[in-house]
Amino acid sequence: MAHYRVGQEQIQTENGETRTRKIATNVTRYERTVTMDGGYDFAKIDLRSHYEEQVRTVMCVRGESDKSCLENPGDSRWTFQHQSSKATLPVETNSAGARLGWGLVSLLIPFFAGSVVTLYGGRKAVERAKAGPQISAIWWVLTAVGGILFTVLAWDWLAGTLIRAPWLVSAAGGILLGVIAVEWFGRNTFGAGFLQFQLAEGFDPTDPADVEEAVQEAQEATDPDADSGGPEDAPGVLKAQLHIARFARGDTGARSAIRKGIRKFWARARGASADLEVDGNMQTRIDVDGPIDELYLMDPEDEQPLEYVPEHHAIEFPDLITYEETEDGDVIRHYHPVPWIAGGLTLGAGWVLSQLLTGSGLLGLAVAGLGLFAFKIARPRDGELSANLAPLHYHHAVGSMLTHARGLADAKSWDEWFRNYAESEAESHADRKELLDDRSESQMDEIYNRYVAQSDGDAPVRSDSGQEEPADD
Numbered sequence: 001m002a003h004y005r006v007g008q009e010q011i012q013t014e015n016g017e018t019r020t021r022k023i024a025t026n027v028t029r030y031e032r033t034v035t036m037d038g039g040y041d042f043a044k045i046d047l048r049s050h051y052e053e054q055v056r057t058v059m060c061v062r063g064e065s066d067k068s069c070l071e072n073p074g075d076s077r078w079t080f081q082h083q084s085s086k087a088t089l090p091v092e093t094n095s096a097g098a099r100l101g102w103g104l105v106s107l108l109i110p111f112f113a114g115s116v117v118t119l120y121g122g123r124k125a126v127e128r129a130k131a132g133p134q135i136s137a138i139w140w141v142l143t144a145v146g147g148i149l150f151t152v153l154a155w156d157w158l159a160g161t162l163i164r165a166p167w168l169v170s171a172a173g174g175i176l177l178g179v180i181a182v183e184w185f186g187r188n189t190f191g192a193g194f195l196q197f198q199l200a201e202g203f204d205p206t207d208p209a210d211v212e213e214a215v216q217e218a219q220e221a222t223d224p225d226a227d228s229g230g231p232e233d234a235p236g237v238l239k240a241q242l243h244i245a246r247f248a249r250g251d252t253g254a255r256s257a258i259r260k261g262i263r264k265f266w267a268r269a270r271g272a273s274a275d276l277e278v279d280g281n282m283q284t285r286i287d288v289d290g291p292i293d294e295l296y297l298m299d300p301e302d303e304q305p306l307e308y309v310p311e312h313h314a315i316e317f318p319d320l321i322t323y324e325e326t327e328d329g330d331v332i333r334h335y336h337p338v339p340w341i342a343g344g345l346t347l348g349a350g351w352v353l354s355q356l357l358t359g360s361g362l363l364g365l366a367v368a369g370l371g372l373f374a375f376k377i378a379r380p381r382d383g384e385l386s387a388n389l390a391p392l393h394y395h396h397a398v399g400s401m402l403t404h405a406r407g408l409a410d411a412k413s414w415d416e417w418f419r420n421y422a423e424s425e426a427e428s429h430a431d432r433k434e435l436l437d438d439r440s441e442s443q444m445d446e447i448y449n450r451y452v453a454q455s456d457g458d459a460p461v462r463s464d465s466g467q468e469e470p471a472d473d
Contacts, residue, residue: 001059002070003028003048003082024056029070049084057082085159111170118178122186129268130248132186134260157360164359189258191292194243194387197300243306244292245385247276257385259310267380272311274383286395297390297398311383318343318376346372 007025012018034043047057060069060077069077126132151158162168246258255276256268278296286295298305318339324332347368354364 001030001032001045001047001057003050003055003057005055026055047082047084049088050082051084054081054083056080085156106166107170110167111174114171114174115178116174118175119181122178122182125265125269126182126186128271129265130250130256130273131189131246131258131265131268132183133262133265134189134258135183135262136260139262157362161358161360161363165357168358189246189248190294192245192247192255192294192296193288193292194245194296194298194306196241196298196302196305198239198241241298245308247294250275257308257310257383263313264311266374266378267311267313270380272380272382274309274311274385277384277386279386279388296387297394299388299390302388305388307384307386309384312381313378314381315377316379343372 004024004027007023008020009023010018010020028048030048032045034045036043045059056079058070058077058079060073062069062076247255248258250256250273257274257276258268259274286297287293288295319336320339322334322336324334326332347365350364350368350371351361352364354367355361358364
């Protein structure tokens with residue numbers, strides 16, 4: 001068998017022309033002797049390792065007295081490409097101390113460094129973001145599945161990179177441990193609820209139409225012994241809407257909404273937030289014992305009392321080339337060298353460093369590109385959380401309702417209470433009407449007696465100046 005690489009050489013023909021032809025270079029020949037039994041038999045042939053690059057291989061079978069089958073090809077000769085898996089490359093250590101040193105340098109120190117750096121950076125990011133990333137379990141599963149697929153598809157490249165730089169495995173393990181620690185110990189959020197009461201088709205004592213209708217119903221109810229029904233016959237239906245959000249408190253006491261996700265966490269770590277802004281009285285906040293810590297009463301008349309837009313990123317590429325139109329209609333092209341130079345130097349430095357440390361410049365290029373995108377292209381943007389809270393003393397009204405709930409429960413029926421209320425309103429209306437009638441009647445009597453009614457003397461005469469003059473004798 002023989003291993004070789006394909007090369008080229010220039011030859012001169014008989015008519016003086018020069019042409020290029022392919023030749024075999026770096027040819028390595030060797031033989032393996034095996035004994036084959038009669039019938040169908042097989043033998044395992046070990047090839048020489050080639051870890052650097054792929055080589056052409058020629059194999060043939062000949063007997064002991066046959067001529068070289070490489071120089072005299074026949075039916076028992078075939079060729080193929082061969083390259084040894086880098087995962088089979090042996091690692092030699094000539095002493096126990098050398099093996100211990102290899103383990104410390106390649107495994108322990110990178111793992112420790114990756115864990116420390118990730119934990120420190122994660123703690124600082126959590127302090128700025130006010131809470132951990134709270135990555136959903138589904139993303140952990142999808143990441144694991146994606147990692148397995150990537151390992152299967154890019155095994156040769158991955159194996160070669162890790163063989164040249166085995167410390168990458170332990171460093172990645174340290175980073176993963178730091179991320180898990182930040183995820184578990186960075187959950188310093190609390191729950192808050194937003195509750196809004198609404199009354200559908202209810203009785204409004206401030207509405208004159210509802211009061212008038214109640215008065216008529218009370219006047220028509222002439223049978224006091226009739227069954228007045230139960231509490232279920234109360235007019236209107238009380239409805240409630242409850243929204244639950246996760247909050248975190250900042251250094252100044254501001255409440256910021258927290259939404260799960262690594263992208264929102266990165267936006268908060270870079271200064272974005274969705275702080276609670278209220279329109280109303282913060283006294284409507286109620287302390288709660290249960291799955292949530294705070295409860296806010298919303299304005300019952302607002303159709304959308306809560307509006308929330310989470311913090312996010314905006315993709316903004318730097319201006320590499322801009323165009324300016326002059327007064328004459330010409331277009332001037334302006335080049336901005338700073339983004340070109342900074343981006344090129346970052347990508348180039350990533351390639352060079354990764355090539356020196358791991359032997360794979362593509363890995364450094366990918367890491368540098370991801371860093372540029374995360375820090376320079378994705379710009380954090382603030383979110384918005386606005387709540388229209390209930391007006392002042394609304395919580396006192398709710399408290400009064402709870403205080404009188406026992407009295408309402410002890411009442412004979414809702415219909416009896418409602419009739420009594422309507423009758424009292426009717427009496428109040430009747431009293432006010434009688435007072436108005438009496439007042440109008442007294443005013444008319446006074447005017448009549450003063451200007452119209454007959455008396456002992458004639459009625460006074462008004463002069464042009466508007467003052468009264470006495471009558472003539």
